[in-house]
Amino acid sequence: MSRGRAIENLGRAPVPEWEELARAAWPGKVPLAVAAWCGRANLTLLLLGLLTQFVAGWAHLPWLSLGAWVVSSVTDWLSTRADPPTSRLLDLVGIRPQVRGLLRSLLAASAVFAVVAPNAITAALSYVSVVLFVQLAWYLQPVLATWVSRSAPALRFEPQSAEQPAATARHLRIYARGAGTNPVILAIEVVALVEATLAASVPVGTNAALLGLTLSGALLETALIYLGWTAWQAHTARRDAAKMYEGLVDEMTAKQPSFLVYVSLGARQSKYIANQWLPALDALTQQGMLLVREASQLADLGATRHPVVYAPSPRDVERMLLPTLRVAFYLAYGERNGQLQRDPRLLHIMLLHGDSDKATSANNQARGVDEVWVAGPAAMERYPAAGIQMGREKFAVIGRPQVAELPIGPTGNEHPILLYAPTFEGYYDQTSYTSLDVMGVRLVRQLLRKHPEMRVWFRPHPASGVYRPSMLAAITEISTMLRQAGDGHLVTADEELTLNDCLTKADVLISDISSVATDYLYTERPVLTCNPQGMAQADFVAEFPTQASSYLIGPHLEGLEQALELAFGEDPLAPARLAMKKHVLGDTPDGPQAAFEGHVARVTAAR
Structure with missing residues (x-):
């Protein structure tokens, strides 16, 4: 297993829902291949960059420090879209992007201070002043993102697509500024650092030194303007939240979905739980929708013809119960299932995500749903064997649509x-x-x-x-x-x-x-x-x-x-x-997909 995979399995520091959403459909233009390469090199270049800056400060080599700062910072920015495992590890120990940026800035300022020249201290202080405002703007971006997210509506999401609906894209732009290394912040600081490095080497009182001080003032203002621009966008997004919600409800109502697939799972489990059902769901003639509760499910969720709505709060769930909905399908016994199961207007059906003799396949929580759809008779027998008594009428046998395309019999491989x-x-x-x-x-x-x-x-x-x-x-x-x-x-x-x-x-x-x-x-x-x-x-x-x-x-x-x-x-x-x-x-006469289709037609027509 690669080092990256080993680090990935350690998990990542908990992040807010808005950041998970931003990473699920990153609005930036950095090619994913470039981001992935930088992600693999990010930790190495960060450590080498900090070491180089430290040595450059002691050796009075501000230009070397500047070069190391640029390489490390740009790599950090380019890797943001890829969300690399190494960045997760750094997040896990508290070294988030703002902290990494501050470490680089402190070492860069030290290198400028260390220059043996009359103007070095003034140049370094002007750079530090810019850094203070840059850090203020950087640290407040997540604050604004959190502020917006607390009143954000449920949002349409297009899985595996770079193009998102307008309301979703509007929120993504705000959220992305608070996640990872911000390119605008980076650009402001690199100009300030280049100016400080140049100014440190010119005589006091020259036009270049005066120009440097003027530029520093302009950069301070730019950082504040950028912060103000984000604040204005956050304000208008909150202001328009109710209107966006109405638009989403109208859009979804026009599609007339008859069933809802409720996706509430452990972090990033949609890849092997939700995705296995998508081909069978897409093959249905009935229109449905997916209601996703956690943003961490969105990045790995496969493309589907059914609309996907990200609905993080209980109120979002309540508002998305459209009048045409008849049935709710569940893929796992999630902790948040009850926020939908409480509604008696729907028929609640457990699909689960596999059939085996694991103890979890016969769960006492099955008593809380109206029907349990199973692959075959073996699944029904597990419940009484586990002491869970449920009537035969509560079960429907649909087979396993997921395996219907597997070839039967010998493979013909040259080597088994x-x-x-x-x-x-x-x-x-x-x-x-x-x-x-x-x-x-x-x-x-x-x-x-x-x-x-x-x-x-x-x-x-x-x-x-x-x-x-x-x-x-x-x-x-x-x-x-x-x-x-x-x-x-x-x-x-x-x-x-x-x-x-x-x-x-x-x-x-x-x-x-x-x-x-x-x-x-x-x-x-x-x-x-x-x-x-x-x-x-x-x-x-x-x-x-x-x-x-x-x-x-x-x-x-x-x-x-x-x-x-x-x-x-x-x-x-x-x-x-x-x-x-x-x-x-199961032994379904016309195959599992036909059995699935037939039972979906039965329950959507019955209510």
């Missing part, structure tokens, strides 16, 4: 591909099913050593490492092994392969108790399931019934070689796997 796709450690001890940090490294090492005929692909769960550092260490070690092995071995993230891309190509899957394993049943190819707790086979299958058609691997890799021999040989579990496929993924 074995996909190792472990789950994450879970949010509770009860749901810690992962094999990754228990046996994953040994598993991959043995596969590489004993099976040169295979190609090993590795796809860990995106949330791996949320609690256990050992998960990140295992990812790093496995990724390093596969990259060094080369010759078709692959860390799937390196090629940006989707889960379905991986399932399509894999001849055999090794996984854990996870919806990845149940989705793979659709291909009818062999599944090997890890048993990291070393449970007896009978107990394992009793607790996880869908694994009756899987070959099991113990925590010390016992059973691995036999399982591989059977999977690539006579495959005695093939009939059981076919039966389990129907039991888990």
